[in-house]
Amino acid sequence: MNIVAVANQKGGVGKTTTTVSLGGLLARAGERVLLLDLDPHGSLTSYFGYNPEGSDSGLYTLFQRRAQGQALNPLPLAVETSVEGMSLLCASTAMATLDRQLGGREGMGLVVAESLAMLRAHYSWVLMDCPPMLGVLMVNALAACQHLLVPVQTEFLALKGLERMLRTVSMVQRSRTRALDVTLVPTLFDRRTRASIETLRQLRGDHPDEIWPGVIPVDTQFREASRAGQPLTTMKPSSRGSKAYAQLLDWLLEQTPLGGNIHSLREAIR
Ligand code: ADP
Ligand code: MG
Numbered sequence: 462m463n464i465v466a467v468a469n470q471k472g473g474v475g476k477t478t479t480t481v482s483l484g485g486l487l488a489r490a491g492e493r494v495l496l497l498d499l500d501p502h503g504s505l506t507s508y509f510g511y512n513p514e515g516s517d518s519g520l521y522t523l524f525q526r527r528a529q530g531q532a533l534n535p536l537p538l539a540v541e542t543s544v545e546g547m548s549l550l551c552a553s554t555a556m557a558t559l560d561r562q563l564g565g566r567e568g569m570g571l572v573v574a575e576s577l578a579m580l581r582a583h584y585s586w587v588l589m590d591c592p593p594m595l596g597v598l599m600v601n602a603l604a605a606c607q608h609l610l611v612p613v614q615t616e617f618l619a620l621k622g623l624e625r626m627l628r629t630v631s632m633v634q635r636s637r638t639r640a641l642d643v644t645l646v647p648t649l650f651d652r653r654t655r656a657s658i659e660t661l662r663q664l665r666g667d668h669p670d671e672i673w674p675g676v677i678p679v680d681t682q683f684r685e686a687s688r689a690g691q692p693l694t695t696m697k698p699s700s701r702g703s704k705a706y707a708q709l710l711d712w713l714l715e716q717t718p719l720g721g722n723i724h725s726l727r728e729a730i731r
């Protein structure tokens with residue numbers, strides 16, 4: 462099981478879009494995918510037509526039960542999405558209270574990791590959409606994942622937010638037994654603007670080893686796809702945005718020690 466977290470402490474940079482787009486590509490290629498909505502705002506949950514205001518959610522329940530000393534199997538909590546082969550563990554707005562409720566409690570940083578361990582036979586990929594703040598949910602995601610994707614919007618203010626995110630990562634690295642692979646993903650790239658071009662140049666200069674060499678361009682079809690409740694990558698695989706995410710996934714499969722039959726998977730997403 463490959464576990465990927467998508468995180469940046471800045472909002473509106475493409476975290477949810479990246480999670481949905483990659484999940485769609487993997488499911489279309491025949492992989493069994495589970496998405497986790499770790500953001501109390503529940504954008505990913507809403508994307509697929511579920512209500513994060515509801516009293517119950519997959520993830521909130523897992524944390525609650527764990528706090529009561531029970532390790533709940535998350536499988537029955539996962540719901541279907543518009544894409545065959547792709548399930549979702551929903552967020553609820555109640556998750557915003559988790560830090561206050563259980564932040565300091567022993568073992569609460571590993572709830573997601575322990576839960577996912579029970580799902581190894583059921584999914585080949587887990588993609589986690591992270592909240593834009595550092596807290597018990599982000600800590601859980603960073604402890605559970607093998608690979609971290611950091612979408613970075615190619616605009617001037619993005620670099621400050623990135624430094625904050627990378628400080629969080631290096632803090633987490635120290636408590637991990639296995640190093641966390643990090644990839645920066647330039648998003649919302651508009652080659653007609655100076656801000657995009659300059660920011661991209663600076664990102665590549667500052668982080669040559671972590672940055673994916675491609676870019677995710679601005680593509681208005683992402684918004685249409687989100688309105689339709691479908692990944693753009695399954696709704697319109699030939700769109701510019703979809704092709705860019707397919708290139709990102711192909712690069713990740715080539716570069717990083719992710720498991721599974723990578724060769725046939727790379728063929729399938731082409
Ligand atoms: P985050 O999860 O980091 O807050 P989102 O993925 O929700 O960011 O993206 C914020 C907004 O920008 C959404 O309305 C989304 O549809 C839009 N968006 C994301 N990526 C792109 C893109 N490459 N081109 C155009 N719009 C995008
Ligand atoms: Mg989001």
